[in-house]
Amino acid sequence: MQYCSTRGGVRGWDFRDVLFSGYAPDGGMFMPESLPPLSPDTLRSWKGLSYTKVVVEVASLFVRPQLIPRDDLEVLVAEALSGFSVPEVVRIARLKGGLSILELFHGDTLAFKDLAMTCTVRFLSYFLQKESRRATVLVGTSGDTGGSAIQSAKGLPGLDVMVVYPRGRITPVQEKHMTSCLEDNVHVFAADGSSDDIDRPLRRLFADQELVKSHGLMSLNSVNWSRVMIQLAHFIYAYLELSGLKRDEAGTALPELPELEVVVPTGGAGNIAAGFIVKQMGLPLKLVAMVNSNDIVHRTVTSGDFSMAADVTRTLAPAIDIQDPYNMERVFWLLLGRDSTKVKTMMEEFQRSHRHSLPENHRRLVLYCNCISRQVSSSSGESRFDL
Numbered sequence: 001m002q003y004c005s006t007r008g009g010v011r012g013w014d015f016r017d018v019l020f021s022g023y024a025p026d027g028g029m030f031m032p033e034s035l036p037p038l039s040p041d042t043l044r045s046w047k048g049l050s051y052t053k054v055v056v057e058v059a060s061l062f063v064r065p066q067l068i069p070r071d072d073l074e075v076l077v078a079e080a081l082s083g084f085s086v087p088e089v090v091r092i093a094r095l096k097g098g099l100s101i102l103e104l105f106h107g108d109t110l111a112f113k114d115l116a117m118t119c120t121v122r123f124l125s126y127f128l129q130k131e132s133r134r135a136t137v138l139v140g141t142s143g144d145t146g147g148s149a150i151q152s153a154k155g156l157p158g159l160d161v162m163v164v165y166p167r168g169r170i171t172p173v174q175e176k177h178m179t180s181c182l183e184d185n186v187h188v189f190a191a192d193g194s195s196d197d198i199d200r201p202l203r204r205l206f207a208d209q210e211l212v213k214s215h216g217l218m219s220l221n222s223v224n225w226s227r228v229m230i231q232l233a234h235f236i237y238a239y240l241e242l243s244g245l246k247r248d249e250a251g252t253a254l255p256e257l258p259e260l261e262v263v264v265p266t267g268g269a270g271n272i273a274a275g276f277i278v279k280q281m282g283l284p285l286k287l288v289a290m291v292n293s294n295d296i297v298h299r300t301v302t303s304g305d306f307s308m309a310a311d312v313t314r315t316l317a318p319a320i321d322i323q324d325p326y327n328m329e330r331v332f333w334l335l336l337g338r339d340s341t342k343v344k345t346m347m348e349e350f351q352r353s354h355r356h357s358l359p360e361n362h363r364r365l366v367l368y369c370n371c372i373s374r375q376v377s378s379s380s381g382e383s384r385f386d387l
Contacts, residue, residue, distance in 0.1 A: 001062050003030045003225065006333040007347065008340025015063045019123055019226050020135060022206040022219030027351075028344070029329045030225045036061045038236075038282040040257050047240050051089045052081050054240070055119065055233045062229050068126065076126055080118040083108065090115070090234075092241055102238045108151045109177050111144035111319070112271070116222075116230035121152040121159075123226060124218075128158040135216040139163045140202050142195035142267060143170040143319040146188070147177030149220045154183040161220075162187045164198050170318050194312040196324040203351075222270030222327055231274035235262060239283055261286040266297055267320030269327035276331050292317050297325050300358070306346075307355030 003018045004011040009026025011033065018030045046057060056077050060070060068076070081089045084106045091103040107114025128135060137159065139149045146163040153161045163178055167190040178188045191198055206212060206219065222228055239245070243260040264272045266289040275287045291298050292315045299305040308323040315321055333343050350356040 001036075001064055002033050004033045004340075005029070006031055006329050006340060007344035014067060015226075016067050016127055019120070019127070019224065020216075020218050021212075022138070022217070022221070022223050023203060025207075025209050026344070027203070027207055028340070028347070029223065029327070029333075031330055031333060032062060035277065035281050038278065043236075043240065043245060043257065043283070046236070047245055049237075049240070051233070051237050052078060054237045055081070055230060058233045058236060059119075059229065068123070072126070076122040077119055080122040081115070083118070084114075090237065092238075100242055102234065104234065107148070109144070109147040111148050112234075113144050113148040113227075114151070115234070116227045117145075117148040117152045117220065119230045120220065120224060120226040121149075121156065124153075124159060125156050133216065134158045134160070135218050136160045136162065137218055137220050138202055138205065139220050140195060140198035141165045141170075141178075141221075142322055143174040145221055147174055150178055150181050150186050150188070153220075154181055154186050156185065160185050160187070162189070164189045164191050164202075166190075166195050166198060167192055169194060169314060169321065174318070195322060196308070196312055199324060199326070222268055222273075228270055228274050228277070228327070228330070231271050232278050234271070235275050235278045235285060236283060238262060239285065243284075257284045259284045259286055261288060263288040263290055265290050265317070265320055267291075267294070267322040267325065269297055269325035269331070272297075273327040273330045276334065280334055292320055294321050294323050296323050297328065300328065304358035305355075306350060306358060 001015065002011070003013045003015070005024035005026050005028035007024065007026045007028030009028065010024045013030070021030065024030055046054060049057070056074050059073055059077065063073065086106045089106065091106065093101040093103055095101065104112035104115060107118070124135065135158065137149065137153065139146055139161065141163060143165070146165050149161055150163060153159050165175070165178060165188070181188070205217065211217065218224070220227070239260050243258045245257065262275060262285055264275055264287060266272045272287060272289045275285060279285045279287065289297055293313045294309070294315070296306065296308060312321050312323050329343060329347055332346065333340070336342050346356050
């Protein structure tokens, strides 16, 4: 399992290299050079596994045992997920009409990001201790990520965490999660502007490879592949529990895998990108992205208008008040058949002008991949579209 940049400038990196990076040196996002398939037999063999064990199985597909042996991986994941408020880590609430909610908020900061963050930080600490070195984490946050990163990494030796949040644009609870931490390795700053305004200078910092190497800079945003990798397990676990999938029994003819519809709140598009990745691996999902009035992802898949609005609109859901859904670069890379040249051209244009219009052949490709179905708007300004 090796990794490459979506913009083509880097190939052949391993999980440890990617873990300790943010953006790739060419400004792209790291992705596996090839995605391991999820066969029906594999999925049926995982039926009945706990969430923690599903995370281990998923991580073992992307992390070579020479880097983290299987026994160590099981210990790291179990320790990372041991502090959640329910024994099963995540909980499924079954509603009427066949609807269910996968509760991902039982971590310390009540954000779903606690799940991937705690595992990613454990992986970091594992390598730092083995190598007797330090790293500095830079986090720009729209609300949830900063508190989750601080809670997961506070007090850990060898790891300094620097978090920047948009002043006046996050909830009081989110702000207190960050500013009330008094650990020596945690440093929190408020900045004027939106979370997108914060991300731009951070991206420039990660583009300076001399600075990155000399200060051991890395990211814990969903730019980091490890965050997205753990989020793959959310969708697989939900599918195993809710799709009606049957375990294989000797001599029994099993039907085709059923499809499951999953609704995903979408801001930076890390979680919806994870869902799209597992769909590419063979999980039969219908993905529904929910956005608020910061609807760049919605406009992209319905009209090809991948452009930022003049300002980020402040809503009651500040964690998804984002106009630069950077993980869409991973989705584009997959949709365009891993064509790094096309991805590099479109993303550099977007970063330069904050707008890009998908050409007609790209929009047809999105339609072909079943990425558009319908839109439903509410009086609150929320929109729904299907991937």
